[in-house]
Amino acid sequence: MTALAPALSLRGLARRFGATIAVAGLDLDIPSGSFYGVVGPNGAGKTTTLSMATGLLVPDAGRVLVHGVDLWADPHAARPLLGVLLDGLRTFDRLTGAELISYAGLLRGMPADVVRERRDDLLAALDLRAAAGLLVADYSAGMTKKVALACALVHAPRLLVLDEPFEAVDPVSATAIRGILTRFVAAGGTVVLSSHVMALVERLCDHVAVVAAGRVVEAGTLDEVRRGIDLEDRFVGLLGGAVPEQELAWLRPSSA
Numbered sequence: 001m002t003a004l005a006p007a008l009s010l011r012g013l014a015r016r017f018g019a020t021i022a023v024a025g026l027d028l029d030i031p032s033g034s035f036y037g038v039v040g041p042n043g044a045g046k047t048t049t050l051s052m053a054t055g056l057l058v059p060d061a062g063r064v065l066v067h068g069v070d071l072w073a074d075p076h077a078a079r080p081l082l083g084v085l086l087d088g089l090r091t092f093d094r095l096t097g098a099e100l101i102s103y104a105g106l107l108r109g110m111p112a113d114v115v116r117e118r119r120d121d122l123l124a125a126l127d128l129r130a131a132a133g134l135l136v137a138d139y140s141a142g143m144t145k146k147v148a149l150a151c152a153l154v155h156a157p158r159l160l161v162l163d164e165p166f167e168a169v170d171p172v173s174a175t176a177i178r179g180i181l182t183r184f185v186a187a188g189g190t191v192v193l194s195s196h197v198m199a200l201v202e203r204l205c206d207h208v209a210v211v212a213a214g215r216v217v218e219a220g221t222l223d224e225v226r227r228g229i230d231l232e233d234r235f236v237g238l239l240g241g242a243v244p245e246q247e248l249a250w251l252r253p254s255s256a
């Protein structure tokens with residue numbers, strides 16, 4: 001591990017599912033201390049990339065370095081550095097929210113009293129105190145996302161990788177999460193998040209990568225990527241031509 005190493009380095013990352021090439025030799029460096037947004041159209045390979053970058057999906061090829069540590073060669077050294085929230089990841093939903101956070105902390109080998117203290121802090125910070133004793137199976141989509149975020153934060157990782165962390169989360173909770181993440185980066189942590197909400201990426205992130213067809217098509221600081229225009233306009237300019245405009249002539253209320 002070196003002080004100068006990027007928080008996350010992806011080199012030649014590749015993965016296919018049958019005939020589908022989900023990630024096609026993707027290279028990306030996430031500087032330490034950055035708030036990094038990953039954007040791209042549906043099916044671009046973002047979730048597959050983040051799954052391989054966090055040890056949850058075996059790559060067909062390529063390397064993942066977390067603060068200079070090779071994740072797939074030395075997972076025991078790399079995993080403690082990582083906090084992960086992935087879209088659609090199954091969780092132990094027969095536990096209560098409080099139990100799930102405790103379980104995540106204890107699994108990381110943390111002392112029980114520290115886990116208890118951090119669990120209570122996280123439940124309060126994410127407005128989950130009233131739901132702490134409910135089964136996660138009975139949580140709403142936004143509450144499930146918040147408790148999963150708490151599990152990703154409990155061991156105070158150096159690098160947080162979050163797939164769509166704001167999806168389904170109400171505006172008050174989203175503000176609280178933004179505050180938590182901003183303070184985490186200000187304290188020297190690194191956040192990588194994927195999102196389809198360009199305004200959110202522009203507001204939060206200092207770097208952005210645009211991914212399409214399993215590759216990075218543009219990456220750099222927010223200003224380098226958006227080139228003086230809105231990120232959304234830049235995104236559509238880069239990729240909009242890929243989606244043909246299809247006239248749905250039958251889609252008229254009167255044509256039933």
Ligand SMILES: Nc1ncnc2c1ncn2[C@@H]1O[C@H](COP(=O)(O)OP(=O)(O)OP(=O)(O)O)[C@@H](O)[C@H]1O
Pocket residue numbers: 017020021022040041042043044045046047048049
């Ligand atoms: N488990 C799987 N089995 C088969 N194909 C998969 C699987 N996971 C992903 N794919 C395919 O890989 C490609 C990339 O999917 P991925 O979920 O990584 O994209 P994404 O950029 O996260 O999309 P979205 O923005 O819609 O969430 C898609 O064509 C998808 O159908």
